[in-house]
Amino acid sequence: MFKNVYNWIDERLDITPIWRDVADHEVPEHVNPAHHFSAFVYCFGGLTFFITVIQILSGMFLTMYYVPDIINAYASVEYLQTKVAFGQIVRGMHHWGASLVIVMMFLHTMRVFFTGSYKAPREMNWVVGMLIFFVMLGLGLTGYLLPWDNKAYFATKVTLEIANSVPVMGPVLKELMQGGTIVGAETLTRFFALHVFFLPAVLLILLVGHFIMIRRQGISGPL
Amino acid sequence: MSSHNEEHESFPQGPPTRKEMSRRQFLTYTLGGATAFMGAGAILPMIRFAVDPVLHKKGAGEFIKVAEAAKITDVPQEFTFELAQQDGWYASTATLTAWIRKDENGDIYALSPVCKHLGCTVGWNNDKAYPDEYHCPCHGARYTKLGKNLAVAPKPLDQYKTKIDGDWVYLGEIVPNTEVKKEA
Numbered sequence: 001m002f003k004n005v006y007n008w009i010d011e012r013l014d015i016t017p018i019w020r021d022v023a024d025h026e027v028p029e030h031v032n033p034a035h036h037f038s039a040f041v042y043c044f045g046g047l048t049f050f051i052t053v054i055q056i057l058s059g060m061f062l063t064m065y066y067v068p069d070i071i072n073a074y075a076s077v078e079y080l081q082t083k084v085a086f087g088q089i090v091r092g093m094h095h096w097g098a099s100l101v102i103v104m105m106f107l108h109t110m111r112v113f114f115t116g117s118y119k120a121p122r123e124m125n126w127v128v129g130m131l132i133f134f135v136m137l138g139l140g141l142t143g144y145l146l147p148w149d150n151k152a153y154f155a156t157k158v159t160l161e162i163a164n165s166v167p168v169m170g171p172v173l174k175e176l177m178q179g180g181t182i183v184g185a186e187t188l189t190r191f192f193a194l195h196v197f198f199l200p201a202v203l204l205i206l207l208v209g210h211f212i213m214i215r216r217q218g219i220s221g222p223l
Numbered sequence: 224m225s226s227h228n229e230e231h232e233s234f235p236q237g238p239p240t241r242k243e244m245s246r247r248q249f250l251t252y253t254l255g256g257a258t259a260f261m262g263a264g265a266i267l268p269m270i271r272f273a274v275d276p277v278l279h280k281k282g283a284g285e286f287i288k289v290a291e292a293a294k295i296t297d298v299p300q301e302f303t304f305e306l307a308q309q310d311g312w313y314a315s316t317a318t319l320t321a322w323i324r325k326d327e328n329g330d331i332y333a334l335s336p337v338c339k340h341l342g343c344t345v346g347w348n349n350d351k352a353y354p355d356e357y358h359c360p361c362h363g364a365r366y367t368k369l370g371k372n373l374a375v376a377p378k379p380l381d382q383y384k385t386k387i388d389g390d391w392v393y394l395g396e397i398v399p400n401t402e403v404k405k406e407a
Contacts, residue, residue, distance in 0.1 A: 054265055061269040065311070072312065079312035084275045086268040093265070 030222035041115075042219070044108035049207070051101045056200065058094040066146065068192035070185045073148035098140055105136060117220035125213040128206055135203045142195035148188060156183055156191075284396025286386050290323055293390060295331050299324040299347045299357075299368055302333075304394065321383050321394055322347055322357070324368060326402070333385050335397050339378040340364045369402040379403045 010016055029035045031042040065080035065087075067073055080087040109129065112118055118126035145156045160183065164174040179186030244252075289304045299322040306317045321333040334357075336345045343361035347368075350358035356373065357366035357380065365373040370380035382402065384395035 057265070057269060061272055064273055075312035080272075084272055085278070086272040086275075089268040090272045093268070 028219055028222075031219055041107075041111045044104050044111055048101060048104040048108050051097050051104055052203075052207075054093060055097045055101060058090050058097065059196070061090055062094055063196065068146065068189050070148060070188055073146065073188060077147045077149075094143075098143060101136060102140065105133060109133065115220060115223060119220075122213070122217055122220065125210060125217065128210050128213065132203065132206045132210060135199055135206060139195060139199050139203070142191040142199065145188060145191045146195065153183060156187065284384065286384070286393035286395045288391050289321060289333075289394045290392045291390055292331065292387055292392050295323050295325045295392065297325055299334070301336075301347070320344070323392060326369075331385055331387060331392055332402050333383040333392070333394055334370045334400075334402075335381040335383060337381065338364050338376060339372060339380060340376040345380070367403075370400045371403040 031039050033040045065076055067076045081091050145152045160174050160178055163177055164170045166173055179190040287304050290302045302323055303318055303320050306319055308317050320336050323333040325331050338345050338359040340362055343359050345357040345359040347357055353365055362375050364375035366380050372379050379400035381397045382400050384398055386393040
């Protein structure tokens with residue numbers, strides 16, 4: 001049945017070449033763990049992407065209950081965590097996934113570094129990867145405030161003090177991130193907007209660039 | 224041609240073949256199955272999480288003391304009462320309204336003022352052109368004092384479950400109108 005539906009669409013829109021172009025590429029022997037088990041180190045980039053997809057999905061579902069407001073934020077998180085079925089699981093996925101994505105990204109970076117894959121002609125992809133790294137840190141930072149508990153509040157205070165210590169720009173930078181003179185209602189909405197709209201948008205654009213460059217340049221050769 | 228056919232039937236070419244799964248098909252099924260299993264493991268908790276409000280048990284309506292039975296007359300009167308409600312993480316008290324009246328047999332019933340057309344609030348005798356009727360200001364729906372729909376609305380006004388205990392009228396959950404049928 002699926003085949004018939006697929007064929008019907010394919011006859012009209014000719015979609016086969018599109019996914020062939022995306023998916024139908026042979027994995028080079030030196031990155032295939034079936035040939036050399038040590039090649040599993042080449043999986044970390046894909047794993048980072050896999051966890052990122054889970055982060056996006058679980059995050060989308062969490063916003064069905066979460067409210068970015070100082071009165072209701074904590075109450076809504078507590079509600080979705082303790083009262084809603086599978087709330088613990090979905091928030092758990094987002095919580096643990098946030099740490100895991102950093103771990104995977106770090107391992108991926110190590111692999112690229114030690115295989116020298118950042119060298120010409122792939123320097124630009126290294127730079128884009130670094131930008132992704134910082135966007136991910138930004139996502140972790142802004143997401144940390146959202147439950148609006150003590151840990152979130154003081155972690156953000158500390159972060160903003162660090163921003164404050166930047167020479168010359170510091171105080172302005174801090175107030176800009178804070179959305180005012182205290183960590184409060186405006187900080188929370190600001191961090192929420194960054195966490196849910198701005199940073200994910202930037203992340204997706206960077207990821208597309210990252211992947212297109214891999215396609216153009218191919219996976220770096222064996223050591 | 225016919226002789227060729229006969230020959231074909233009596234001496235089938237090659238050994239009989241069994242319908243076997245090809246290697247490609249096996250791999251497609253196992254990889255597809257494993258992928259679907261893992262995908263479902265990630266997605267199903269989220270789906271259950273999202274549909275939770277629909278699957279929540281609705282609490283059985285409790286009765287709330289609303290009005291003194293002695294004060295109920297033949298003419299509908301408006302009574303307001305408060306209902307504690309829990310909306311997710313937000314607890315509040317909703318103010319509800321009921322139009323209560325005594326019918327010819329002295330039975331007390333209470334109508335909900337939520338218009339059955341599109342949910343605005345009706346009032347008793349609030350349109351000069353139609354005296355002694357419930358009237359909805361939004362689209363001009365009208366009802367008799369039993370709640371029978373006269374215009375616009377597709378159904379009669381709902382009513383509250385009513386309980387008389389001592390001198391007091393208690394109202395419970397909202398149910399479809401039964402007064403109109405009783406009269407007919």
